[in-house]
Every structure is written in C-alpha cells, then in structure tokens.
Amino acid sequence: MKRLSISSLAFAILSFGVSAVFAAQRPEDQRSPVYGVKLPEDYRDWTLISVAHEAGRNNDIRAILGNDIAVKAFRAGKRPFPDGSVIVRLAWQYQSSSRNDTVFPAPQSFVAGPPTNIQVSVKDSKRYAASGGWGYGQFENGMANQDTMLTQSCFACHVKLDALEKNADLVFTAYSQ
The missing domain is CATH 1.20.5 (Single alpha-helices involved in coiled-coils or other helix-helix interfaces)
Known part of the structure; x- marks a missing residue:
C-alpha cells in the first residue's frame, strides 16, 4: 500500500x-500585447542589416536582422517597406573583454555579453494602420514581455523619426554596406 x-x-x-x-x-504569452507580434522561429538565420551600440542607460550592442522581404527593401532603398517585412533587433550587454585584451597592446576589445532582449517590428499596413503600419514586440528569454506600456512606447519612440526624416518609414536602422 x-x-x-x-x-x-x-x-x-x-x-x-x-x-x-x-x-x-x-x-498568448508568445505574443506581444497590443500588437500580437510573435518571435519568428527562424530569425537567427536571417540576413544581417546592421549593427549598433547604444550607450547610456542601455549600454548594449545590437544586431539588426531582416527577413527576405525587409532585406530586399533595405538594399533597394525602398520606402515605405512592403507588407510582410520583419525586422528583428537582438541586444546584448556591451562589455569589455579582458580575455581578448591580453593579446592586444592596450585594452580595446568589447564584445556581446549576456543577452538583454529581442525586439521585433512587423510591417502590415492594414492590421497596424494606427501605428504607421508597424506592429511591435519585445521578448526576453524567448517570451513576449507582457508590459502594455512598454509595447506602446515602441511606436511612441519610432514615430519621432517622422519629424526628422519623412522617408524613414519609422525605421531607425539603415542598411550597412
């Protein structure tokens, strides 16, 4: 018994x-609030569009990837981006590499440290008409961040580009040759 x-x-x-x-x-945890954006399954196999370092509070290093539709538009300089374009921004802590610096004559090597988050922008001019045709999501450890205020802040920040550059289509990144 x-x-x-x-x-x-x-x-x-x-x-x-x-x-x-x-x-x-x-x-429902796999989709961002507000826009319902998902983390694309194969995004790590996409084409590199550019890299960036953001100093200040974020202090991160970023890789910006795009699906085939987005990459074709970036390369052609086509704006607005066509529906179906997806841009993924991966971010890691920006940190010095003492390991690499032992080889160089002075400290100079910086690398990607632990991941911080992934942001996804999806172009669908009908579904996301209220946000300039783009839907947004932020993901940590593969899960969508469910903070509605955070997700809404994506468009609030991207729309500021319109005041600076009308032809940016709310996209910060330029294609790096």
Whole structure:
C-alpha cells in the first residue's frame, strides 16, 4: 500500500510539474500585447542589416536582422517597406573583454555579453494602420514581455523619426554596406 501511495504521489508531482511548464508557455504569452507580434522561429538565420551600440542607460550592442522581404527593401532603398517585412533587433550587454585584451597592446576589445532582449517590428499596413503600419514586440528569454506600456512606447519612440526624416518609414536602422 505504501508503494502505491509513493508512486501515486510521485506521479502527481511529475504531472503537476509538467502541467506547470506547459501553463507557463501558453500561446498568448508568445505574443506581444497590443500588437500580437510573435518571435519568428527562424530569425537567427536571417540576413544581417546592421549593427549598433547604444550607450547610456542601455549600454548594449545590437544586431539588426531582416527577413527576405525587409532585406530586399533595405538594399533597394525602398520606402515605405512592403507588407510582410520583419525586422528583428537582438541586444546584448556591451562589455569589455579582458580575455581578448591580453593579446592586444592596450585594452580595446568589447564584445556581446549576456543577452538583454529581442525586439521585433512587423510591417502590415492594414492590421497596424494606427501605428504607421508597424506592429511591435519585445521578448526576453524567448517570451513576449507582457508590459502594455512598454509595447506602446515602441511606436511612441519610432514615430519621432517622422519629424526628422519623412522617408524613414519609422525605421531607425539603415542598411550597412
């Protein structure tokens, strides 16, 4: 009888654990609030558009990738971007590399440290008409950040580009040759 009880308890604990893992990965957690943007599955295989370093509070290093539609538009200088364009910005902590600096005559090497977040911009002029045709999402550890205020701040920041450059189509990045 004790064996059965211990087995039942172990099964219950295992079942609860598996259920908790799947509950933590609900499909709605995979989409950003406001826009419903998802992290594209194959984004790490996309083409590099540019890199950037943002100093100040963020102090990160970034790689900006695009799907085939976005890359074609970047290369052609086409604005506005066509629907279906997806731009992904990966960010890591910007940190010095003491390992690399041991080889150089002076400290000079900086590298990508731990990841901070991934931001995704999706062009769909009908679905996201209220935000200039772009939908936004931010992801940490593969999960969509569910902070509505954060997600809404994406468009609020990108729209400032219109005051500076009408032909930017709300995109900060330029294609690096």
